[in-house]
Amino acid sequence: MIGWYSVCMLFESEVDGQPSEEPLCEESVRLIKAANSDAAKMVADSLGVELEHAYSNPDGKTVRWVFKGIVDLQDLCESEIVSGAEVFSRMFKKGQPGR
Known part of the structure; x- marks a missing residue:
């Protein structure tokens, strides 16, 4: 049965082809319709590579966003997406980093 999945993808920036010790990163949550988790x-993975892009910053340096991988993939257990549908959830204890 075809269903919906949410995928959290990680992207990392490079400036002029030089990785940074503390790069700017982006997590992007996307919806994917597929027959199974594989x-x-x-x-x-294909979408992540397609979303890689580069541009010149105000200093004239090339900024490139590189797909680093999938952080999380969740089966939404839904065949249809409707208004109010949950597309991502994360359990954590209060006081954990990031919260």
């Missing part, structure tokens, strides 16, 4: 992962 198919969803394949789609997500």
Whole structure:
């Protein structure tokens, strides 16, 4: 059965091709419709590469956003997405980093 998956993807910036010790990173949550989690992962990996891009910053340096991988993949257990549908959740204890 085809269903929906949420995938959290990690991207990392490089400036002029030089990785930084503390690079700027982005997590992006996307929806993917697929037959199973393996198919969803394949789609997500392809999408991640497609989303890589580069541009010149105000200093004239080239900033490149590189797909680093999938952080999390969740089966939404839904065949249809409707208003209010949960697309991502994360359990944590109060006081953990990031909260």
